[in-house]
Amino acid sequence: MLLLPVLRDTGRRHRPLATLAILLANCLVFVLFQLGDGKRYRQAESFYLESGLARMEAPLYLRYLEERGDRPPIPGKTPPDRLSEPDLLRLHRAMEADADFLERLEAGRLRPAPARGWPEWRRLRQRYTALRARVTSWRFGFRPAAATPLTAVTYMFLHGGFWHLIGNMVFLWLVGTALEGGCGRPFYAALYLLGGLAAAGLFWAAYPRSPMPLIGASGAVAGLMGAFAVLYGRRRIPVFYSLGFYFGTATVPALALFPAWVGNEIAQLALGGDTHVAYAAHVGGLAGGALLGLLDRRLLHRSDPEAFEPPPEDPVPALYEAALVKVRRLDLAGARPILEEILAHEPDHVGALRQLFLVDRETPRDPRFARTAGRLLARLARDRSTWAEAAKVWRTSRELGLDPPATPELRARLVQVFLSLGEVREAEGQVADLLRKAPGHPALPTALLHLGRHCLEHGEPERGRRCLQAILARFPRAPEARLAETRLGEEG
Numbered sequence: 001m002l003l004l005p006v007l008r009d010t011g012r013r014h015r016p017l018a019t020l021a022i023l024l025a026n027c028l029v030f031v032l033f034q035l036g037d038g039k040r041y042r043q044a045e046s047f048y049l050e051s052g053l054a055r056m057e058a059p060l061y062l063r064y065l066e067e068r069g070d071r072p073p074i075p076g077k078t079p080p081d082r083l084s085e086p087d088l089l090r091l092h093r094a095m096e097a098d099a100d101f102l103e104r105l106e107a108g109r110l111r112p113a114p115a116r117g118w119p120e121w122r123r124l125r126q127r128y129t130a131l132r133a134r135v136t137s138w139r140f141g142f143r144p145a146a147a148t149p150l151t152a153v154t155y156m157f158l159h160g161g162f163w164h165l166i167g168n169m170v171f172l173w174l175v176g177t178a179l180e181g182g183c184g185r186p187f188y189a190a191l192y193l194l195g196g197l198a199a200a201g202l203f204w205a206a207y208p209r210s211p212m213p214l215i216g217a218s219g220a221v222a223g224l225m226g227a228f229a230v231l232y233g234r235r236r237i238p239v240f241y242s243l244g245f246y247f248g249t250a251t252v253p254a255l256a257l258f259p260a261w262v263g264n265e266i267a268q269l270a271l272g273g274d275t276h277v278a279y280a281a282h283v284g285g286l287a288g289g290a291l292l293g294l295l296d297r298r299l300l301h302r303s304d305p306e307a308f309e310p311p312p313e314d315p316v317p318a319l320y321e322a323a324l325v326k327v328r329r330l331d332l333a334g335a336r337p338i339l340e341e342i343l344a345h346e347p348d349h350v351g352a353l354r355q356l357f358l359v360d361r362e363t364p365r366d367p368r369f370a371r372t373a374g375r376l377l378a379r380l381a382r383d384r385s386t387w388a389e390a391a392k393v394w395r396t397s398r399e400l401g402l403d404p405p406a407t408p409e410l411r412a413r414l415v416q417v418f419l420s421l422g423e424v425r426e427a428e429g430q431v432a433d434l435l436r437k438a439p440g441h442p443a444l445p446t447a448l449l450h451l452g453r454h455c456l457e458h459g460e461p462e463r464g465r466r467c468l469q470a471i472l473a474r475f476p477r478a479p480e481a482r483l484a485e486t487r488l489g490e491e492g
Contacts, residue, residue, distance in 0.1 A: 002242040003260055004174055005228065006249065018185040019176035022192055023169050026217055029157045030165050033136045041138075044131035045089065053124040054088040055081065056112040057105070061095045064110060099145060099209035141213025144204045151213075156196035158215040168217040175224045182231065187302040191292055195223010198288020199281040206280040214278050219285040222261075226289025229258035231296070231303055262286050316345050323355060332359045350379055350386075357393065364400040373397045373404040381413040390417050391426070408434055412443035412450075419454045427451055431467075445471045445480035452484065456491065465491065 048054050059080040065072050073094045074087040083091070095101050104110045112121045133139050142155035159165040180188045199219025203210075232254030239257065240249050265282045296302050319342050326335035336359050342352040353376040360369040373393060380390035394414065397404045406414065411430045418427040431451055434444045452467030468484035475481055 002240070002247075003257055003264075004171070004240045005178060005254075005257070006174070006238050006240050016177040016180045018188050019173060019180050022176070022189070022217075023172055026157050026159070026165065026169060026172075030159055030162075034158065037135050037137055040131070040134045040136075044128060044135065045092070047131055048092060048128050049085055049088060051124050051127070053121070053128055054085075054092060055083075056121055056124070057095065058083055058088055058091050060105065060110045060112060061091055061098075061101060064101050064104070097210070097212050099207075099211050102211055103209070137215050138213055141215040142200045142203070143211055143213045144208050145211045147200075147204060152197055152200045153193065155200065155213065155215050156193075156217050156220040159217070160215055164216060168221055171221045172217060172224070175221065175228050179224055179228055179231065183227075183296075183303045187296070187300075191224055191227050191289060192220045194292055195226065195285045195289040196220030198223060198291075199278075199285035202284025202287070203278055203281040214281055216278070219278065219281040222265075222282045222285030223289030223292070225261060226258060226286040226291075227293035227296075228289075229254050229256075229261070230290050230293030233297075258286065258290055316342055316349065319345075320349075320351060323352070327355055327358065332362060335359055347375075348379055350376075353379055361396070361400065364402055369400075370402055370405055373402060374406060374410075377404055377406065377414070378410050381410060381417055384420075387417045387420055390414070391421055391423065394426070408438040408441040408443040412447040415447040415450050419450055424451075424454065424458075427454070439474070442478070445475040445478045445484075449480045449484060453487065456487070461491065 062072055062080055073090050074083070078084075078087065101110070108118070111118055137158050137160065140151055140154040141158055142151045159168065176188070176192075179191070183191065196217070196219050199222060200214065203214050203219070234253045234255060236251045237254050238249055238251050241247060262283060265279045265286065268279045319338055323335045323338040323342065326332075326338065335355065339352045339356045339359065342349050343356070346352070353372070356372050357376045360366065360372045363369060376393055377390055380386040380393060394404060411434050415427045415430045418424070418430065428451065431444075431447050434441065434447055438444065448467045448471050452464045452471070455461070455464030455467065457464075465488060468488050471478065471481050471484040472488075
């Protein structure tokens with residue numbers, strides 16, 4: 001069973017830098033230190049087979065299994081001295097995980113045949129142990145039989161392969177980004193590390209003599225999941241679930257995820273049989289994370305409950321689609337309040353402004369048409385890619401008998417718009433309106449400068465010089481005056 005929270009936008013809202021740092025640390029450790037582990041492990045196994053150590057230890061393990069009443073991990077009853085290399089490797093991997101056998105072997109209670117002797121076996125065994133210690137996951141993985149404080153931390157940044165890493169990082173991202181914004185980065189990082197320690201602790205308690213290394217971020221991620229369930233509490237969150245053959249989504253209280261996650265891990269532990277998945281570590285991480293989350297809610301108060309609220313859904317896309325439907329059905333009266341609502345959320349929504357212009361164009365004497373035309377013009381004139389459309393809106397408004405309301409800044413921008421389209425007379429009209437309605441406005445010298453330059457560059461030198469001289473006369477201290485003076489000097 002798989003249960004994953006699928007909260008949206010959490011990463012974009014909270015900038016999950018700690019989650020990214022942990023994710024990057026896991027990836028860097030894998031790339032920088034573990035990519036050669038496969039080769040190093042094969043070198044150790046090759047030595048184990050070629051040195052004769054495998055044929056010295058195989059009879060000991062087979063006899064040990066027979067005395068214990070266990071079935072060996074190889075088919076048939078081939079004599080030990082005639083075992084194939086694959087059979088020797090299967091025996092070797094089984095004995096590497098058998099804490100009781102290794103303890104007896106290391107203590108000298110199980111000794112190889114006298115033909116090679118005890119000293120030779122010790123020499124070969126030490127050499128094999130040294131080769132195996134070069135494997136990063138063996139050296140820094142958490143081995144209960146040889147546990148250290150260092151490996152209790154380093155194991156949670158190691159992985160057994162590319163897909164093991166990818167799977168854990170997906171879970172880390174989905175859960176971590178939902179937690180980090182509400183917990184704060186220091187507390188969130190502590191959750192990751194302490195959850196990983198709790199996972200190692202329960203794994204140690206369950207398998208105190210295990211010689212095999214525990215590796216992977218899944219225990220630490222399970223700690224985040226436990227904290228997630230407690231800190232989100234009764235808030236209903238969307239989850240993706242999979243039962244193998246069936247999957248879907250549902251909305252459930254976050255706290256309900258905790259027993260589901262723990263129950264799944266315990267069931268896998270009980271029914272999983274011989275597996276490399278450390279379910280006991282997962283249960284430890286979940287329990288540790290849940291306790292930390294509860295401690296924070298009751299005593300520490302490091303998390304902000306409001307930050308865990310899902311972001312409100314953006315109503316604009318649905319409203320815009322509803323408005324378009326009404327426009328297509330020519331229900332203009334019904335479309336108008338929807339478009340106004342969109343503009344209340346996003347005043348510069350160009351699509352809504354366009355549609356509102358089309359709606360209000362049907363009643364050009366209504367004062368609302370003038371306001372809409374002015375708003376749409378201001379929006380279109382800001383972006384060079386929509387200048388042609390701005391000019392069209394202006395012309396349409398004038399054809400309907402309306403001089404769209406425009407601020408001096410908008411009129412100065414419209415001068416640029418019309419000049420870029422080669423419509424010099426329209427640009428001159430904007431300058432004339434500025435001279436008449438706002439003769440001292442700071443936008444006027446900019447409009448005059450654009451018009452003057454255009455005239456000089458397109459065969460109207462006298463008109464161009466008059467525009468530049470008007471800047472010098474009216475606005476001698478404006479920055480445009482220096483540019484006008486320079487250009488007049490170039491023209492002679």
